[in-house]
Amino acid sequence: MPATFLHRFVLSIGFLSLFHSAYSAAQHRSYLRLNELDFTHLPLDIIIQALISLFVIMYGVMNVAGDFKEIKASAELENKSWETFRNIPSFYTFSHRGKFLAFPHQTGNKKHN
Structure with missing residues (x-):
């Protein structure tokens, strides 16, 4: 199933909502x-918003x-x-060191003394 505009929009809304819950935390x-108060836990609305945005992001990504x-x-x-x-x-090698290890060859006409 191809990704439609709606799925991408849902994914971006999920990320924005998750960013908002992190900012709220x-x-x-x-x-x-x-x-100067002690931190015990996050408020319930921030936790619920983070969980809902997580599920919305999972739906959008899938x-x-x-x-x-x-x-x-x-x-x-x-x-x-x-x-x-x-x-x-991917294992084909055309430029290797074998040509430098071979004996030099002369091409063309050889002159004999």
């Missing part, structure tokens, strides 16, 4: 320090990320033949 801590692949590693490999496993282009 920091503001609550500074309020307690100014009034829809924006795209289709999930199977966990089973052999699921992708079932359709490939044995020859494709040996053909790995």
Whole structure:
């Protein structure tokens, strides 16, 4: 299922809400320090807002990320033949040191004395 504008909007709202709850928690801590009160726990509304934004973010990420692949590693490999496993282009090396280890060759006409 492709990511629609709605899913991206929900994801951004979730991140904004989570940022707001973190800012509210920091503001609550500074309020307690100014009034010289002990910190015991966060207010319930900040905790609820953080949890709801977490679930909204999880929903948005699952829809924006795209289709999930199977966990089973052999699921992708079932359709490939044995020859494709040996053909790995990332291991091709065209610029190697072998040309410097070989004996020098002369090209063209050789003159004999």
